[in-house]
Amino acid sequence: VLDAPGLEDDFYLNLVDWSPNNVLAVGLESCVYLWNACGNKVTKLCDLGIRDSICSVGWAQCGTHLAVGTNNWPSSDMGCIQLPHCRTMEGHRSRVGVLAWSSSLLSSGSHDKSILQRDIRARDDFASKLVGHKNEVCGLKWSYDDRELASGGNENRLLVWNQHSTQPVLKHCEHTAAVKAIAWSPHRHGLLASGGGATDRCIRFWDTTTNTHLSCLDTGSQISNLVWPKNVNELVSTHGSSQDHIIVWRYPTMSKLATLTGHTTRVLYLAISPDGQKIVTGSGDETLCFWRLFPASKSQNTDSKIGASSFGRTTIR
Numbered sequence: 222v223l224d225a226p227g228l229e230d231d232f233y234l235n236l237v238d239w240s241p242n243n244v245l246a247v248g249l250e251s252c253v254y255l256w257n258a259c260g261n262k263v264t265k266l267c268d269l270g271i272r273d274s275i276c277s278v279g280w281a282q283c284g285t286h287l288a289v290g291t292n293n294w295p296s297s298d299m300g301c302i303q304l305p306h307c308r309t310m311e312g313h314r315s316r317v318g319v320l321a322w323s324s325s326l327l328s329s330g331s332h333d334k335s336i337l338q339r340d341i342r343a344r345d346d347f348a349s350k351l352v353g354h355k356n357e358v359c360g361l362k363w364s365y366d367d368r369e370l371a372s373g374g375n376e377n378r379l380l381v382w383n384q385h386s387t388q389p390v391l392k393h394c395e396h397t398a399a400v401k402a403i404a405w406s407p408h409r410h411g412l413l414a415s416g417g418g419a420t421d422r423c424i425r426f427w428d429t430t431t432n433t434h435l436s437c438l439d440t441g442s443q444i445s446n447l448v449w450p451k452n453v454n455e456l457v458s459t460h461g462s463s464q465d466h467i468i469v470w471r472y473p474t475m476s477k478l479a480t481l482t483g484h485t486t487r488v489l490y491l492a493i494s495p496d497g498q499k500i501v502t503g504s505g506d507e508t509l510c511f512w513r514l515f516p517a518s519k520s521q522n523t524d525s526k527i528g529a530s531s532f533g534r535t536t537i538r
Contacts, residue, residue, distance in 0.1 A: 223510075225508060230487070232418065233332075233399070234277060237509065244280075245257075248277070248289070310347065326348075334352070335352055336350070337351075359373060359375055360403040371403050393434070396417040396423065400417060402414075406454075422441055423438060425438075450493060452497040452518055457500060462487055466480055467480070481502075485506040488502050499513050
């Protein structure tokens, strides 16, 4: 367990991400902290001061770039940090609550209802603007082949975009609450999972190659995040009211493999380790919990031990 004082209890933010280099980035109030999972060392990366706050963090696949979405700095935009250098990119008119990388292309979703596509190699702040949501963009994930971008909004819509269009190529309106939880399958091309908020509670599966709604499962509680591990064909969901737990599912049967408890308030943040064996979950109870869930490589063996990792307890500040 990592104590994380100041970790916001806000469903629409994305304040935790785990880099390919095994470094955890966490946004706490106006600061970004880096925790090295190998050496258990904590470093304060930046402090925006009392006039601003962190709304999202996102590591690039290379592990050397960290994007930080903010509330007010400047004009509610974001910095792309290549240690020890920082570049600020503008364009949004409200907080940047979600980020997604595709190689050198960075996508940012905002409360202003738009998604900006940014090529960090170019001088311009952004290359294109995607408009399709009618409320805050709170979910954003690139497919594993970098050909499709899925986005979820607070108006309950799930949209899918391709690399070249500024209009969504697929629109899904079946959810009845905000769509923050989005996960692409690493095992099957075009397979997408999405989860709805407190008045929806459903995980839905889609085939984007055929524009087909495959199935729907009512989980009984708010869904804040989904992740599809690369090592096994299973799915992890994190939940808020009224359960505040984590569930591991076997796909495609969606039978429960484990229900993980430990947080005392809704589980809002989720990231998976670069080796695909562990996850970290964050909550408004101001803790980060680490769980060892999956085998080291893709295997048919489903008897792997599931439980909390023995990281010990420390504080991230």
